[in-house]
Amino acid sequence: MKMELWPEGAPLAFGSQVEDRPAITAYLAENKGNLQSAVIVLPGGGYESLAHHEGEPIARWLNGIGITAFVLEYRVAPYKHPAQLLDIQRAIRYVRAHAESWQIDPARLGLIGFSAGGHLAATAGTHYDEGDPASLDPIEHFSCRPDFLMLCYPVISMGEFGHGGSRIHLLGEHPSAGELEYLSNELRVTADTPPTFLWHTADDPVVPVENTLLFARALSRCKVPFEIHLYQSGKHGLGLAEDHPEARTWPDLCARWLRRIGIL
Numbered sequence: 001m002k003m004e005l006w007p008e009g010a011p012l013a014f015g016s017q018v019e020d021r022p023a024i025t026a027y028l029a030e031n032k033g034n035l036q037s038a039v040i041v042l043p044g045g046g047y048e049s050l051a052h053h054e055g056e057p058i059a060r061w062l063n064g065i066g067i068t069a070f071v072l073e074y075r076v077a078p079y080k081h082p083a084q085l086l087d088i089q090r091a092i093r094y095v096r097a098h099a100e101s102w103q104i105d106p107a108r109l110g111l112i113g114f115s116a117g118g119h120l121a122a123t124a125g126t127h128y129d130e131g132d133p134a135s136l137d138p139i140e141h142f143s144c145r146p147d148f149l150m151l152c153y154p155v156i157s158m159g160e161f162g163h164g165g166s167r168i169h170l171l172g173e174h175p176s177a178g179e180l181e182y183l184s185n186e187l188r189v190t191a192d193t194p195p196t197f198l199w200h201t202a203d204d205p206v207v208p209v210e211n212t213l214l215f216a217r218a219l220s221r222c223k224v225p226f227e228i229h230l231y232q233s234g235k236h237g238l239g240l241a242e243d244h245p246e247a248r249t250w251p252d253l254c255a256r257w258l259r260r261i262g263i264l
Helices: 056-064 083-097 116-126 164-171 177-182 210-221 247-260
Strands: 002-004 023-027 036-042 068-073 104-114 148-152 196-201 226-231
Touching: 023 056, 023 083, 036 056, 036 083, 036 116, 056 068, 056 104, 068 083, 083 104, 083 116, 104 116, 116 148, 116 164, 148 247, 164 177, 196 210, 196 247, 210 226, 226 247
Parallel strands: 036 068, 036 104, 104 148, 148 196, 196 226
Antiparallel strands: 002 023, 023 068
């Protein structure tokens, strides 16, 4: 079930083609009579494309542990910031606005992001508002703060350890110092940042592990609950990591963490 976030046209849209119309696809968990937790899935792709193996397969895994999932097709290059942030903020508001019809608990809505999708998830977790009650659009009345984050080999920083391709696709060839600071999410963490689960491989050749370490350090400094798992070796973009002898443990570790923080 696919739903456009702005059926009448997204803000900043270049046109009206599929790539100009951000949408979410719902994967509903089996209803056992209680309000469900929900997670919006943000695939990676360097803000240039969307990686399929970090979309639907992740949603199916979430369904398997009792969580309703929504895969977000957010805008990528040539779109630049703030289009992507608008897309995820709208998706969070959209799910909360329709929570009753999907039997979702609007206070247990989180994000899972991979690589550049991890950057977008972390951006949503550090740049949010409580909604606009004066808006004529009822969806805009809802908060866009996620309740928890799961960041998988994420891009976090736009600085020394950032991913060059993500930075260029998101901010262009010559971003200002202010833009780089604003989207370096390790600098935006506060005590109100959502609880976070992180994992990464220590020798990731594409997105340096320092991204995850910087975010974990910021969370620790602000006393935000978090859990971090580092694997000694592994390529970038592992997804569910089913063929990796060590990293394949991350989904189970994540599920245990979700249970510990009251999401499952």
